[in-house]
Amino acid sequence: MIASIPSAILLGVDGSPVSVEVHISSGIPGFNIVGLPDAAVRESRDRVRAALLTSGFKWCSSRVTVNLAPSAVRKAGAALDLPIAVGMLVASSQVEHAMVAGYAFFGELGLDGSLRKFPGVISLVSSCDATKAVVPTSCTREASVIPTKEVYGATSLKHLVGALKGEEDWMVAESVDILESVGSESGRYYPDLADVRGQAVGRRAVEIAAAGGHHLLMVGPPGSGKTMLASRLPGVLPPLSYEESLEVARIYSASASPPEWDVLPSRPTFRAPHHTATSVSIVGGGSSWLRPGEISLAHLGVLFLDELGEFPRVVLDSLREPLEDGLVRISRAMVSAVLPARFLLVAATNPCPCGEGMTPGSCRCSKSARERYMARLSGPLLDRFDLSISLAKPQVDELLSMSPGEPSRVVALRVSMAREIARDRGVICNSRIPSWALEQLAPLAPEAMALMERRLRSGVLSARGMDNVRRVALTIADLAGEDPPIKVEHIAEALQLRAARAMFNAEQLR
Ligand SMILES: [Zn+2]
Known part of the structure; x- marks a missing residue:
């Protein structure tokens, strides 16, 4: 039989x-x-x-x-x-x-x-x-x-x-509802930007990162609010569409510990693996069905890597493929798989081993120790960050005097408007505009062109860096509701928002 x-x-x-x-x-x-x-x-x-x-x-x-x-x-x-x-x-x-x-x-x-x-x-x-x-x-x-x-x-x-045999009834589930979620509800899922006092540059970078899909690197001492800002980023991203939600649910369902479903995930996810986690748990693989790692669980959401330089080299190297193609290929004996991994990367690092490198007189590290610390991050990875900002610890009286910041729902509205403008250009967000299309989609006003030229000639900006600056400046213009050509102040702000790159070994950035 x-x-x-x-x-x-x-x-x-x-x-x-x-x-x-x-x-x-x-x-x-x-x-x-x-x-x-x-x-x-x-x-x-x-x-x-x-x-x-x-x-x-x-x-x-x-x-x-x-x-x-x-x-x-x-x-x-x-x-x-x-x-x-x-x-x-x-x-x-x-x-x-x-x-x-x-x-x-x-x-x-x-x-x-x-x-x-x-x-x-x-x-x-x-x-x-x-x-x-x-x-x-x-x-x-x-x-x-x-x-x-x-x-x-x-x-x-x-x-x-x-x-x-028809002798008993099947158990049938009520279907899983997908939550209606709009910007106004984001506070239900993620902490609100209103809690962040001061930190104007950090807040601005979070908004631009969300609007343009630009990867963000924050350099600052412990207590400067890097984690606080990163965890508020998914709350200003647009909610997931039904298809996106299903895709994310599929990935979680295949993970080592599938969640109990009450609703489909309607908000972008936030994953923050610790640098001591195994590379399999971050990148994926391991068991015989090649389970998804943190980078896949962050698909269509935010991957936050705190203390970026402390992650093993093999993990940092394996980020290149997902950052480039939005997926990760994993192979083990006799079996291989391609997993989705398109995330917004937010990373944070101390300026030096003691953490106080940005406060004059406080740093206890030698010059060579500081250089070695920053050199742990490879140039190609640093190049993926369109935004690299430095953050200082807020002063006590600054914290006390400051009124609450703008709430996430207001920022989320501007973000979704900017995303809509990008969609009209034919991309999901400005960070995905190919270099060849920049001339047409992000033309520069004469003054803006002149500023770029000066930076190129002085050697602080590479051709690749120039394209990134242009994409960020376009996002800044979109948030301001201004059509191209891109004005000089938008280019200037985009350049300012990558200033922390100067703290890394200049040679490896080229
Ligand atoms: Zn130090």
Whole structure:
């Protein structure tokens, strides 16, 4: 007897359809899984056997072969337990073939026959070759965000067979709502810019970073508000569209610890991995399904790297591909995956090892120690930051006298207006305007041109730097509601907002 049950496996954050074929024949009793199973899939045998027996089904003492097709792809994870068990029931005639037609099955089995949650629910269910999907009840809410599939939940193998026979009811989830979220609601998700006292340059840089999608580097001593500013950035970014929200949900669903879904994420995410985190947890990879790392969890949101120079070189180097292409390629033995990773990078660093390098007389570091500290950051990475600002610790009387800053919702309105102008140009944001299109989209007024020329001649600005300045100046003009050609004051502000670059080793920046 043979049965063929549709299911899927996870590769990175993508589902890949798999057909689980179970063949029972006479011969020497045995149980074989073929088709490149990983260790977890090979262990299915014991879980499936225990689950069938404790659920009151028979375990056939004949020769069982389970083939996972296509055979060229390595199969990982425990979500194949359920399709293997259902295949056994059909192949051994304990369940009629017609009853499972049109269904795909997903789930890990407990020894008592209970069905357990598994990673990648959204990707797996949406990729399978069937319109009806049976999942553990703990996964139904998550699976129900997929509009093209009918989702049925079961608590156990016994419940599942009862429901297939029409003797019991399936568990069906109410679908997951997507929150209506506009700028005014941003305070519900992220701290408000109104809490930031003073820090005019920092606030301005946050607004420009959000409006133009410009990566931001902040240099300043501990206590200068770098983390405070960074954590307020996602609150001024535009909310996610439905498609973007689904994409982000898919990535979280495939992560090592999928969240419990109440609503789909409607705001851009904020991820702030510590520099001591493993490179696998930041970049992704590791387990046999190549789980997404922090840089993918920050997709369409903000990735904040505090103490940038303390991150291992391998992590900093691996940021180049996502910063360039918005994705990361991960390869391990026999398996590779491409994961989405398009984030707004915000980084912070102290000016020197003791942190006080910007306060004259306070720094205890030697000149060479300061140079070594700044040289830990590579030029190519620093080049990705369109905005690099220095922040000072606010003075006490400054903190006391200052009234609350402008709230995030007001800033978010200007940001979304600027994004709309960029969309009319055919880009998502100004940082993505290709160099060749700058002449047409961001022409310079004569005075602005003259200022750029002086900077180029003096050697402080490279050709690449000039393009970046132009993109930032265009964003500044958009925020001011002024059409190109770009005025000299906008170029001057854009140049000012990259002034902290001078603190790094000038040679490596060129
Ligand atoms: Zn110092």
